[in-house]
Amino acid sequence: MGDSSSCSVSVSAPAAFGSSKKCVSSCTLYHDKGVEPWLRMTSTDAWLSTGVGETIDGTDGSLQDQGDIYCVACYDNGDLEIFDVPNFISVFYVDKFVSGKSHLVDHQISDLQKPSEVDQNSQELISHGRNESSQNMKVIEVAMQRWSGQHSRPFLFGILTDGTILCYHAYLFENTDSASKIDDSVSIDNSVSSSNMSSSRLRNLRFLRVPLDIQGRDDMPNGTLSRRLSIFKNISGYQGLFLCGSRPAWFMVFRERLRVHPQLCDGPIVAFTVLHxxxxxxxxxxxxxxxxxxxxxxxxxxxxxxxxxxxxxxLKGTPHQVTYFHEKNLYPVIISAPSSEARSSQ
Incomplete structure (x- = not known):
């Protein structure tokens, strides 16, 4: 962790990771910015949860909220967990994230629901021509980002060892029945720490799988997997992320929708960054x-x-016919336009 006042960097191991026997395959930080951070709305008690940042005075005298910071970690067994920072208390946990479920729900919520109430689609695997039950499958890169825009919501991305890309879009789900069940389960336990941990969980957070029109596997000629995600917020006025690899592609966000545009020139891309x-x-x-x-x-x-x-x-004329010229990779168009010579002859 960095200290801007002393310009120093310290290395520490959070207790949540030190006491765990699971190995972290990938992790990232997510800064939930804004006056009203989006993930805070999914918490049980938003303003009393441990992950809420402090409000500071802005340069114009107004109060500015620094937002909340979360750590998204993926384990080698395929599970995903979200911690609040800096306390590193677990606020969201998904079993078998690597399987590619259609919906992601906190495991505490799914355990309290009856089997008939659980969305069956969230238990189904989306096939991509690979063996989902492989023991060696894990998430090698994870990213979470909420781009600017009205009513924007966070996106969650994951890259698996075989190059498959998982994409999820967060949404707010409110269910009073499940909330009352959790409150009852918490009231049984008189432990203060257990109560605080339950109140800080993102119980109303859900993720919906977003299908991507892009090939799953991505191997370099030497067999090294090279897919990497690079998030950008303003490239010629556009925002999204760039996918490095043997099949590079642009993921652009428009009105909370992802537009995927493969980059067909220059071959494989191994590194990418913005320049301004x-x-x-x-x-x-x-x-x-x-x-x-x-x-x-x-x-x-x-x-x-x-x-x-x-x-x-x-075209500066009226189009009449268009065709494809394969030899030159062109599209000739036949058009007609008024001629000044024809007018003068009349």
């Missing part, structure tokens, strides 16, 4: 598998809020 300065306004840098570094900007004339990137080209 006077010479490259809201651009990007990436490195190919051949060691070529490129500084780029997205075309401002293209619209990416579609199944394919769309660019309008003025």
């Amino acid at each position: 300065n006077v010479n490259c306004n809201h651009g990007l840098i990436y490195v190919t598998s051949q060691g070529v570094l490129k500084i780029c900007q997205l075309p401002s004339t293209s619209n990416y809020d579609n199944y394919w990137p769309v660019q309008k080209v003025p």
Whole structure:
């Protein structure tokens, strides 16, 4: 952990990880920013939970909430757990996250519900042509991000050892029946620590699986798995994430929807980052598998809020026919337009 006042960095092992026998395969931090952090609404008692950040005075004299910070950890057995920071108290736990369930629910909630009340779809596995029951399957990278926008909600991403990408979208679920059952179970236990732990859980948090139109496996020629996620917040005014690997792709967020656009040029991408300065306004840098570094900007004339990137080209005439010319990979268009010579002859 870093201390900005003393410019020092300290290394410490949280008790939640030190006492656990499970190995962490991947983890990430999620900062739930904003005046009203979204995950805070899913908690039992939002303002009394242990993960709430303090409100500080802004430069304009107003009060600004720094939001909450969470640690998302994936274990080698395929489970996923979310801790609040810095107390590292478990607030959300999912069994077999690696299996690719259609819905993610906190295990405490699912245990208290009757089998008939549990969404059967959340127990089904989504097949991607791979063996989901493999003992060696684990999450090698996890990311959680909430992009700016009205009524925005967090996205959760995971990359498995075979290159499969899991994508989930969070939503708020309120069920008074399950809430009363949890309250009853907590009241039985007189322990203060157990009560605090239950009140801080994100009991109303749910995740819905988002299908992605992208190939699952991604192996480099030498057999090394290389898929990596790079989140960006403003590249030519767009926000989303970039997928590095042998089949790189852009994931762009529009109105809480993901648009996936494969990058078909330059082959495999091994590194990616954003670049913003006077010479490259809201651009990007990436490195190919051949060691070529490129500084780029997205075309401002293209619209990416579609199944394919769309660019309008003025024809300055009336189109009559279009066809595909395979030899040159072109689309010839036959158009007609008024001629000034024809007008003068008349």
